[in-house]
Each structure stands twice: as C-alpha cells, then as structure tokens.
Amino acid sequence: MRRADRLFQIVQHLRGGRLVTAHKLGAWLEVSERTIYRDIADLQSTGVPIDGEAGVGYMMREGFDLPPLMFTRDEIVALVAGARMVRAFGGAAMARAADEALVKIGAVLPDSEKDRIARTEIHTPMWVVSDADREAIDLIERAVEKRQVLKLDYNDEAGRGSAREVRPLGLWFWGKVWTLIAWCEMRNDFRAFRIDRISAVTSAGRGFKPERGKLLVDYYRSVERSESYGTHDRSSGG
Numbered sequence: 001m002r003r004a005d006r007l008f009q010i011v012q013h014l015r016g017g018r019l020v021t022a023h024k025l026g027a028w029l030e031v032s033e034r035t036i037y038r039d040i041a042d043l044q045s046t047g048v049p050i051d052g053e054a055g056v057g058y059m060m061r062e063g064f065d066l067p068p069l070m071f072t073r074d075e076i077v078a079l080v081a082g083a084r085m086v087r088a089f090g091g092a093a094m095a096r097a098a099d100e101a102l103v104k105i106g107a108v109l110p111d112s113e114k115d116r117i118a119r120t121e122i123h124t125p126m127w128v129v130s131d132a133d134r135e136a137i138d139l140i141e142r143a144v145e146k147r148q149v150l151k152l153d154y155n156d157e158a159g160r161g162s163a164r165e166v167r168p169l170g171l172w173f174w175g176k177v178w179t180l181i182a183w184c185e186m187r188n189d190f191r192a193f194r195i196d197r198i199s200a201v202t203s204a205g206r207g208f209k210p211e212r213g214k215l216l217v218d219y220y221r222s223v224e225r226s227e228s229y230g231t232h233d234r235s236s237g238g
C-alpha cells in the first residue's frame with residue numbers, strides 16, 4: 001500500500017470520534033506500530049486534529065472531515081463502469097478492491113451525487129474469469145510489482161507443454177484474454193503467455209533487477225519493429 005493511501009486510511013478509521021489504538025491501526029493496514037506512530041505525527045504536523053498518545057490510542061476531534069470528492073457525471077460513470085469491469089474480468093484481489101473503491105467513493109461523495117452510482121446502468125457478467133485464472137492474475141500482478149521470477153507450466157496453441165522461468169513485466173487484457181508479457185529465461189527473449197494456457201504458476205523464490213534489453217520499454221520497441229514486418233504475435237508463448 002502506498003504511504004498516501006495509508007494516511008488516507010488512517011483518517012478514515014479515526015472518523016466519527018472513535019478511539020483507536022496504534023496496534024489496531026497497524027493490524028488493519030498491515031504495518032508496524034512504529035510506522036503508525038510516524039504516520040500519526042505526520043498527519044498532526046499538517047493540521048489534522050488527531051488527539052491521543054502511544055499506548056492509549058488516537059481519535060480525531062469532531063468537526064474535521066475530508067472534503068467531498070467532486071466528480072462530474074461522466075467521471076462517476078467511468079469509475080463505476082471500470083470497477084464493474086475489473087470485478088468481472090480481474091483477479092480476485094482486484095475484484096474485492098474494486099468493490100471497496102466504490103464504497104469509499106460513495107462514502108465521500110456529496111449526498112446529491114451518491115445515487116448516481118446506483119443509477120449508472122452499465123453492467124458486466126458476474127462470472128467471466130475462472131477462479132484459477134483469478135488467482136493466477138493476482139499472483140502475477142504482485143510478482144510484476146515486486147520483480148519476482150515466476151515458474152510457469154505452459155501449454156501452447158497446439159497443446160504442447162513446457163516449463164519456464166520468466167521475469168514478469170506486465171499484464172494485458174485484450175477484451176477476453178489476459179496475457180502476461182515476460183522475459184523468458186529459457187528462450188532468452190520476450191514472450192507473451194495467455195493466462196488461460198498457464199496450467200500452474202508459482203514463485204521461483206528469487207527476484208530480478210531491471211536489466212537493459214530486458215525491460216518493458218525494450219519489449220515495446222521489439223513489437224514496433226516486428227509489426228513493421230507483420231510478424232508480431234501477442235499471445236505466442238513459444
């Protein structure tokens with residue numbers, strides 16, 4: 001979680017005059033009490049009226065609240081539609097986060113705008129991605145962020161299986177199929193792997209550092225070159 005998001009969450013938990021301990025805040029946000037103490041001090045230094053002390057708990061004085069978010073009608077429609085699409089097509093963690101984001105947006109919208117979320121008649125199927133693919137998407141997304149090498153058991157278009165160790169660089173959604181773009185250590189080249197053809201994905205237990213020639217920007221350049229010759233296949237995995 002980004003620090004800015006964590007500070008926002010602390011304020012949310014302290015709203016309404018509730019006394020909350022640093023231990024509880026740390027458990028909710030999955031950080032240490034020491035981190036909570038620093039965050040509280042930073043919020044207090046910016047003028048957020050938080051009272052309390054370490055070992056006792058903290059509460060926010062009445063009268064303070066976050067200003068309401070002001071979204072246009074089109075922005076609300078875009079947010080709701082995007083969240084519903086993520087819920088239908090994304091990973092399990094993404095789907096939960098999308099629902100939580102809609103709740104948070106609704107909580108801070110002015111009363112006159114809150115019903116626009118419910119009145120947005122843009123919908124998606126509830127079950128599109130399999131549970132196995134949802135788990136794979138979440139695992140891969142975390143590996144991309146943390147730069148962790150992954151082990152893949154992959155079946156190509158002809159059904160031939162292979163075991164790979166790859167450096168995950170990004171996930172792409174093509175309207176129906178999710179694709180992992182990665183540097184394949186077996187092929188020593190970029191490859192695109194369809195998520196629905198990955199039969200197993202696990203961490204290789206090691207990380208990787210950005211390396212020139214094996215970066216996402218290098219992949220983009222290779223796509224541009226191959227497309228100029230009409231040879232690019234975005235879901236090869238070969």
